[in-house]
Amino acid sequence: MITRFTMLLVTIVLMFLSDKSDLSKSGRHARIIYAMLMLPVLYLGIVFVTELRWPNLDELLRYLFSGPVKVILASLNATQ
Amino acid sequence: MKSKQESVSSFQMASLLLTFTTGSSVIFIPGQITNAAKNGAWISILISYLLGVMILAILIYLYKRAPELSWVGFMRKTAGPWVTSLLLIPLTFVIFWQLAAIVIEIGGFFKSTMMKDTPNSIIQGLFFLTVALTARAGIEVMARMFLLLLIFMYIFVMAVLLLASPLFHGEYLLPVIPDGFKPILYGAYISYGFPYAEIALFSLLLPFTRRKESGRLTKYLHLALFINCLTLVFSILCTIMVLGPMSGHLNYSLFQLARLISIQDILERVESVIGFSLIIGVYMKAAIVLFMITTLLSDWFNIKDSRLLTYPVALIGLLLSVSMYPDEITFFVDGYTMWTLIDHTAYVMPLLIIFVVALFRRKKGGTSSPTAASSSQNGKP
Numbered sequence: 001m002i003t004r005f006t007m008l009l010v011t012i013v014l015m016f017l018s019d020k021s022d023l024s025k026s027g028r029h030a031r032i033i034y035a036m037l038m039l040p041v042l043y044l045g046i047v048f049v050t051e052l053r054w055p056n057l058d059e060l061l062r063y064l065f066s067g068p069v070k071v072i073l074a075s076l077n078a079t080q
Numbered sequence: 081m082k083s084k085q086e087s088v089s090s091f092q093m094a095s096l097l098l099t100f101t102t103g104s105s106v107i108f109i110p111g112q113i114t115n116a117a118k119n120g121a122w123i124s125i126l127i128s129y130l131l132g133v134m135i136l137a138i139l140i141y142l143y144k145r146a147p148e149l150s151w152v153g154f155m156r157k158t159a160g161p162w163v164t165s166l167l168l169i170p171l172t173f174v175i176f177w178q179l180a181a182i183v184i185e186i187g188g189f190f191k192s193t194m195m196k197d198t199p200n201s202i203i204q205g206l207f208f209l210t211v212a213l214t215a216r217a218g219i220e221v222m223a224r225m226f227l228l229l230l231i232f233m234y235i236f237v238m239a240v241l242l243l244a245s246p247l248f249h250g251e252y253l254l255p256v257i258p259d260g261f262k263p264i265l266y267g268a269y270i271s272y273g274f275p276y277a278e279i280a281l282f283s284l285l286l287p288f289t290r291r292k293e294s295g296r297l298t299k300y301l302h303l304a305l306f307i308n309c310l311t312l313v314f315s316i317l318c319t320i321m322v323l324g325p326m327s328g329h330l331n332y333s334l335f336q337l338a339r340l341i342s343i344q345d346i347l348e349r350v351e352s353v354i355g356f357s358l359i360i361g362v363y364m365k366a367a368i369v370l371f372m373i374t375t376l377l378s379d380w381f382n383i384k385d386s387r388l389l390t391y392p393v394a395l396i397g398l399l400l401s402v403s404m405y406p407d408e409i410t411f412f413v414d415g416y417t418m419w420t421l422i423d424h425t426a427y428v429m430p431l432l433i434i435f436v437v438a439l440f441r442r443k444k445g446g447t448s449s450p451t452a453a454s455s456s457q458n459g460k461p
Binding site for chain 1: 173174176177180201205262263265266269377381382383384385387388389391392393395396398399400402403404405410411414417418421422425
């Protein structure tokens with residue numbers, strides 16, 4: 001857990017340092033979008049560091065598409 | 081506003097399409113399609129290729145109606161801002177999944193063949209770092225660099241197929257349709273999702289083509305797709321002729337095929353060459369997808385410099401790739417059976433909706449097109 005946390009922290013710090021000059025030159029609108037992109041980073045970062053089985057994008061897609069896919073595969077005589 | 085000033089030639093755009101469609105599929109697809117369609121796998125590729133040609137034709141038609149507009153700008157002009165946002169939300173989720181999935185694939189390959197004790201997060205982290213640096217360099221740099229890497233990739237794949245020719249057994253190709261036509265349709269279903277339905281994403285890149293060269297774009301893009309089809313068919317035929325019924329049960333079948341090459345005990349263990357091709361193929365595809373996401377988000381939210389979003393998007397992709405799919409089996413099921421429906425819904429359906437609306441508006445408004453009403457916002461070179 002500590003290794004994962006350190007790895008993520010170093011990545012985020014390096015990212016901010018790299019984007020610092022671009023962020024200071026960009027407008028408020030761009031900074032808001034940049035900050036909004038940090039929300040999924042925060043959520044996924046918690047999932048990654050703690051290894052909690054919180055809902056993720058793969059589960060969302062499976063929830064939405066697994067039913068129709070089963071029908072399609074059944075019509076093609078194929079199994080998953 | 082660097083990315084908005086960037087432009088590539090028609091030939092470079094076509095080479096990007098060939099890179100995007102062939103990069104990883106030439107290694108992953110032969111095994112999966114042969115598993116589904118057996119000896120008729122090459123027919124599956126031809127069927128899905130025809131669908132890909134139709135998608136490409138629609139793409140080019142829409143691009144030529146307003147070449148100076150970005151794809152998001154064209155959607156806004158055609159269907160209005162609300163419908164555009166409605167269509168872009170699922171597309172954004174799915175394209176993020178795709179970015180992560182591309183890197184999960186290469187992580188799985190490294191773990192199972194070369195770097196068995198290295199954690200996935202390290203492999204995928206380094207991969208994303210390289211991809212992010214490339215995507216941040218812009219489409220011009222990518223187009224120039226990828227052409228060279230694409231040539232290398234083709235040379236390596238063709239060299240392996242040629243060296244494997246002493247192992248060919250033509251009789252393994254028969255019977256062509258052993259279990260009827262449904263397995264072939266199943267194979268076509270898989271290969272339509274990966275790579276042909278993904279072509280719809282090129283709507284985001286086509287506006288970067290230099291307008292004075294757009295006349296040759298149609299020819300070059302169709303040629304690129306045809307070369308991709310030939311490559312996949314040729315790879316599948318060679319795999320079947322060497323591995324026979326086993327070809328459908330082995331992942332990375334070209335890699336397995338390369339392992340069998342032994343010329344007079346002098347030339348052996350050439351699978352590293354296929355490993356190299358796979359790595360550069362996946363790297364190029366991931367960089368193109370990352371660039372597409374930053375272009376999509378910057379056009380959608382009117383951000384002048386799309387490069388600003390590269391690192392956060394790459395970080396989201398990295399975290400998705402290390403937090404999704406605790407096991408490889410679920411990933412392969414989602415990647416090859418669900419993916420077709422997912423990318424058809426999120427990538428192709430918006431394209432078809434915009435195409436129908438554009439046709440309807442053209443009929444209704446005579447010769448008027450979004451070009452006539454275009455604004456400088458979201459404009460491309």
